[in-house]
Amino acid sequence: MLLEIDDLHVYYFTKRGVVRAVEGVSFQLDRAEILGVVGESGSGKSTLGLAIMNLVPSPGRIVKGSIKLDGKDLTKMSERELREIRGKEIAMVFQDPMTSLDPLMRIGDQIVETILAHEDISKEEAKRRALELLEEVGISKDRFNDYPHQLSGGMRQRVMIAMAISLNPKLIIADEPTTALDVIVQDQIMELFSKLRDEFGVAIILISHDLALELEVSDKIGVMYAGWLMELSRAEELAKKPLNPYARELLKAIPNVELEEQELVSIPGSPPDLHDPPPGCRFHPRCPDAMPICTKEEPPTKSIDGRFVKCWLYGG
Amino acid sequence: MLLKVENLKKYFPVAKTFIERLLTREERYVRAVDGVSFHIEEGEVFSLVGESGSGKTTTGKLVLRLIEPTSGKVVFQGKDITSMGKKELRLMRRHMQIIYQDPYASLNPRMRVGEAIMDPLLIHRIAEGRDAKEMVLEMLEKVGLTPPETFFNSYPAYLSGGQRQRVAIARAMITRPKLVVADEPVSMIDVSLRASILDLMMDLRKEFGVAYLFITHDLAVAKYISDRIAIMYLGKIVELGRTKDLFKNPLHPYTKALLSAIPVPTPGKKKERLRLKGEIPSAIDIPPGCRFHPRCPMSFEPCDKEEPSLIEMEPGHFVACHLHR
């Protein structure tokens, strides 16, 4: 098993109080697997992604739990050891490539720099690799000397992905990589992710608010709400029969182009303030299936046919 | 016909560098909107769908003349908006409103919710004092912000994104306009809350008989609410028709590509993709002939030379493509 997250808790210690951004999240990810982490604002999905790389900004930090990459616990490593791993074994792709790319450096050089920072090879060798990578991600080689502003949003994101895979990482964490891009480019990038999984055996954690997108691309999907992992299932299973009520309602809220008529559903209320979450189940104020116990006690996570669900509907 | 848009164009001049200014005389333009024509009936939901850079937002603003058109005409309720005087235009605004995409930026942070919604009533002398306040409270109820008195006195900073968007909707609707331009009104709202905002907009339409010019990049959302849809690409409408017709029988290759690329929440995905080559070119250097041809998998002889015009293929269903003559 490539990645094992066990009972992860990430809190932000702000002046106004403690924000329990991620609470009790556990899951596993194997090589050549794409895990889609889906959630809305305040779900904790981005914090989760940052936590895996131990990049949670202050005043946040990992309070409890373990993150094991190939058996090694990342939460127990020193900053120096983590720096070795970041980029090389785990790479991250963010939403806005414009802020992640150096506007004053040519894109080809940026890829080369990334490679040279971690590997002891010659500059020519690095350049050769960079050109190969550009081709891999579908950017024509004669763009090597372009500056970021000369490229479109989709191409910049592909440069980010090229940089991410330049060191042959085992895991890529992509946080809303296509949100700012148009649907056609988004589709191309998802194709690229699938290719990375199939041809290079890379594991990918795809963080997004777009459940439809996740369903198309991911092998497994984790649905997060207010810091909790409400359900973790294989994509087909989730789409066919979601277990957790939040996941179920979320599915009903997505407009489907292929349906003739559709009753779009909205979940009443809004996500809770994580400074002061509701007692019991955090979703209970908005849950159509809420029972008395949901208002008092936190639901346990149950395993059903290899799926995980956090909900009182499935017993205690 | 409530609104008629004729051959609307908006070109933005591209700032030249110093050297360029010395060496060349020619001006370069971003042809954001390059000859757009359509009409909207009373009480209709008309969607303008396109990716970023298609010119849809600019078109929306041109229709309200929040930006001056480079050329073309906009006729609203029989009056020519484009040649109207400033004062008359300002008074017309009572009948044509806008809801913006960003609920955080479109409200004045120093104005309470009640004040913000009341302002249009005061501006257009529809009501004042207690009468105006009554109308605002009623509106707050209608958009689901209850208890209305509490929201009336709140500052936007204390409201969530969804609530702020409801305030924006209330503010736009309070003068009972006949046309509301909605520019991506739900794209910055959480998915689980979108339906409620869209449903609210549809309820208000039923109650007030308002028509929407709905601008979005999300075809799925457009399908959910629209009566008619126009697909825009690089400043021009490439296909236009009734929602049902468009989805049952998409004609333009771009429409088909969009449809095939939209993620669909059903398992066992892998549908047939209509693959496009390359990326959207910049609106400064528009390809000759049909502006879509460099990416079109079906381009042939005339496509790089002649620009196709919108032709009616079936009643109410138009397409601009040489494949369909």
Added chain:
Amino acid sequence: MRTFNFSRFLSSVRDAGLDGYMMVVGLIIVLVVLVMAVFAEFIAPYDPIKTVGMPVTPPSPEFPWGTDTIGRDVFSRVVYGSRTIMIVILMSTALSMAVGIPLGLISGYVGGPLDRVLSLVMDSIYAFPGLILAIAVAAMLGPGIYNTSISLAVVYIPTYFRMVRGQVLSLREQLFVEAARALGATDWRILRKYIFPNVFFIIAVVFSLNVADAILTEAGLSFLGLSVPAPTPDWGFDLKNGQRYFLSGKWWPVVFPGTMIILLALGFGLLGEGLNRMLGQKEVR
């Protein structure tokens, strides 16, 4: 206008930590001097322009801060002097704001040639070192409390102009301003209800820092004798008079007025800076 909630104010001061305390210290200093100015008749033991003792006598129970070069009570002169400086400062600041702010609003909003001309004029004035400019204007106008206020006002009009104009330029492009235009609001209404309220806070902050600077400039003017005429109690003037006795060990005619100048400038400075940082925190959130 926002209503002022005192308890909310107190808690935000506490939240701001060091910055909040800075602001409070400054506020206290300013209030003390203000009280001094308003209640001078009750605080000062003697008439400040009458000779009441031997010249340059050291501090004693009779004259707590000693007497000055002509035998006037230093303490009383300082107390009444606070009134002088407060009047000059507040008048000149009011004038600067009354001219600078509206011009900044209009210039920033309207733009075009008007803006270019006004900016040019204001920048030119701004480029002059404050004291030099004040001296030039004061020399032209002559002494007197009103003339001094005008001289100071001229120096600081560009400050308010530039700051307001800058804010207006950025606010003009904000979405909610376009939204107001879309509602059908007139330009005047937009300036009044949408732009000005957002400029307001900035003005409050710059105001304090500005006053701190103005105090020192006024002191400079009065030191040079270009401010209010004798025998009106004036800190800068007294400072200058007491100067020649300083080296012979008679420190009290200089130290007390001098300290007050610094203290008041510091008070406004802390108030302004503290407020700036406190508000800065809020905006960041």
